[in-house]
Amino acid sequence: ALHQWLCTRPFPWGAGCGRTPPKSKGWELAGRSLWGTALWQQLLHYAQRVPLAVRHVDAHTKAQTSEAHWNATADDMTRGEAVQLAERYHMEGGHRGARAIQYAALRQGTSLPLAACRTVRAGCPICSRLAPIALPGPICRIYRAVGPCQDWQVDYVGPLPQERHHVWGFVCLGPCTVCFRYSYVFLSSC
Missing domain, CATH: 2.20.25 (N-terminal domain of TfIIb)
Incomplete structure (x- = not known):
């Protein structure tokens, strides 16, 4: 069966939502009204129509699911493409700094990571010759x-x-x- 994942950071909250919905308590937790009640009602309506599984997302460890491995592989494949795009913007932009490369790319609708822009700027032979000693x-x-x-x-x-x-x-x-x-x-x- 295909499951939709509800990812939460605090595990007790995720486990609590999986067991008892706040609807049974009049949309209150610990005697206080729940923030964003309308949003929670929409989530509950969606969860009743689709099989839902709750998964804890730990900030200190990497996810070991096949989806996480697929996303990491896709990120690794596009990292080289980001450097190539940053190099093109660097050459066309007149050998300016890393933030100028990133800004020029953003003006044309491309989001480049600042690390790729700094890598291109540091590896440019023309910029290294023109840099102050x-x-x-x-x-x-x-x-x-x-x-x-x-x-x-x-x-x-x-x-x-x-x-x-x-x-x-x-x-x-x-x-x-x-x-x-x-x-x-x-x-x-x-």
């Missing part, structure tokens, strides 16, 4: 003046491009008063 972090700790009119403040700029042999620029500021200001710029090679 990350600079190395600071090598040493830089102590800076906290407020105005302090004794000194040191800042550095660098490393400069390769053709200058890794030259660093140091800027030292002396006392800052109204009539007496000075600063030094040093260039040092590493």
